[in-house]
Amino acid sequence: MTRDIEELIRAAQELRADQAPPADRVRAALPRRTARIRKQRRYGLAGAIVAAAAVVAAVTVPSLALRDDTGIAATVQPAAPGTAPTSAPASPGVPPQEPVPAEVGLGFRPTWAPPGFAEHIRMASAADPGDGFGPVLRRVWKQNVGTGDPWTGAELSLSVFSEMTGADIDRSGQRVDVNGVPGYYSPSHNDRKSSVVWHPAQNTVLLLSAGKLDISKNDLLRMARSVRPDTGVTGAPARLNWLPDGWITTSATVSGPSPSQWRAEFSAVKNQLVTDTEKQRKESKDGHLQATGQLSVVVGLTTDAPSGGTELTVGGRPARIPVRTDEAGKDLLYLVVDLGGNRLLTLVGSGAGLTTGDLRRIAEQVEIDPAGLDWLGR
């Protein structure tokens, strides 16, 4: 009983503040960060884990194709043709946003990765018409992943930027040679983040980044220099065939330790033109476009939803509606559906008038198609 509790809090806060990252590092990263932030806003949940990024120029159109393979393992309720989510309606002066396509061309792949690393994540993200960065495919090599959220631990990722306009490559790093073309290497600043960005061909930009990993410059460049064209395509083992009006899928992430232990996560948003609070309106009359509703749909062997909840049936399968009462999660809507075979479908969302009925309808029309996952863990 030696000190006032408020004084103690202040002392702890000052100590914590002293552990803040160096401001010059934060400032130095801002130019490169611009691309990352824009992507984060598009990618939703998964974007928070992106390790490093660069801004890029110009275009390579990835080969997009519709998959015609079959082998549906579990279908809650097949959707009627033509009900797939479409472009979000445009606000005045804002072009519509296209959802992430069902399949995306891989474009490139490294032929060498450090021992112990295997490909465990692929994330395809939709283009945001407002930023000119275009769609992005991110392939991630890790030492291991579990069956849940894969975005933890050390990683090496190759991001393929395509259809980019109005931006340029980040040239703040050390100039290096990547198979005869100039690249730019950014070393770690005691934060275990490093990257190299380069144009492998006209209108194509690749970013190889390390996160939470102490990797030598030589090894990172070796991996970069091993990158070769890859004509394959990749898609998710699940598909959202229906979303509420105005919602679009902005990213699709496939991960897992092996083909049989896959996890698919979709992020969807509803973008709306919004204005600020009354006080802010007095200071600034214009509104801006932002995601007023957000949704995550995960198919996997685990769920991070709370336990319990109201039990029901969705598409003939057992389901429950868990409820969070904690301050952070009390307005989040959850729905968990048991797809059978130990596979669970978890939906969590909020905002833009999203209802449990919407979650139920989304769940009813999710289609499972676990083909083409041989790359997981290789």
Place this chain on the structure above:
Amino acid sequence: MTFEEFVSARLGALVRYATVVTWDPHLAEDITQNVLVRAQARWARISRMDAPELYVKRMVVNEFLSWRRRRAAQSIPLATDTLAGHLPEAPDPSVQRDERDAMLRLIATLPPRQRAVIALRFYEDLAVDQIAEVLGCRTVTVRTHLMRALAALQNALPAPLVPTGEKP
């Protein structure tokens, strides 16, 4: 004030503030960068406001309490291992440091909104109505968060370390 002038003058304080709000230096760096990139894009509007810095700090809190991060809080427990990495390996002989380090750990266990409220109240020295303005909620809500946070901290302090304190 241009955006560059703002960053030159205030970034250090902003990063410290974000670290206290989030209680996580890595997250603070992430959020500060996110917020600055967004603020730069809107700087023409923000710079015309009465208090641009307060607006940016509001952006930091909002980002911290955003949907994406709130959801992550459900599945990713607070990284006490990471926190422990910043603490002395051996017990500090100083009683004051013991208390402070205990408090350092306890604040990490608070729900995000309570942590934000005590950051605004004690680190930023904002009044309750100002905190309500920043968080976009009623003053009674702020008082509730503040009381709960103080009660939780007081109750959780090791018995020999429990100090007296005034109520909000």
